[in-house]
Amino acid sequence: MPTIKILPHAEYAPEGKSITAPAGTSICEALLENGVKIEHACDMSCACTTCHVIVRQGYSSLNEADEAEEDLLDRAWGLEPQSRLSCQAILAQQDVTIEIPKYTINHAKENH
Template sequence: MTQVIVLPHVELCPEGTVIEAPQGESICDALLGAGIEIEHACEKSCACTTCHVVIREGFNSLEAAEELEEDLLDKAWGLEPTSRLSCQAKVGTTPLVVEIPRYTINMAREGKR
């Protein structure tokens, strides 16, 4: 199991938390499994940006993002150099520090298909 430190998020995880995730599990699934209800409007199919996270520590241990993920990230609110879609980034053996951005863009819900 790999330690994932989730930084405080005003709505989803006000106190922040530390969770354990198995290697190969997506960050999104790890968060959901810990009761952190991160939005995932496309049901984790890499078709939106609602599960966008910023990896504050451990980013270089993740496998590189594929082109589709990179294209979608360009549309994410608050994009940073260490941004990933949590449905695509898989936990490895290196501990991670994850920040869930304050806002997300849900293009389907906001009528911007």
């Protein structure tokens, strides 16, 4: 089972965190199932950018981003070449390290 290492984030993982999840799971699902309450305003339907993450290690092991995801990522705050929407990034067998950006473009935060 691959490990997701989450780099420290003031709100979601102040000290960082490592979790495991089965291959075939989206990064967003894995985070939520392990108590990391990342924003996901569109309920993981690839319609917003609130679950944006930057994959610091293991990027090439994830599925390829499709055109819809790439179009949305263009609107994400803090976009980098290894940015992904965590709801669309599916784990394979390799471990990944992610950074959750400090901000999102979401103007209203909901309790999920």
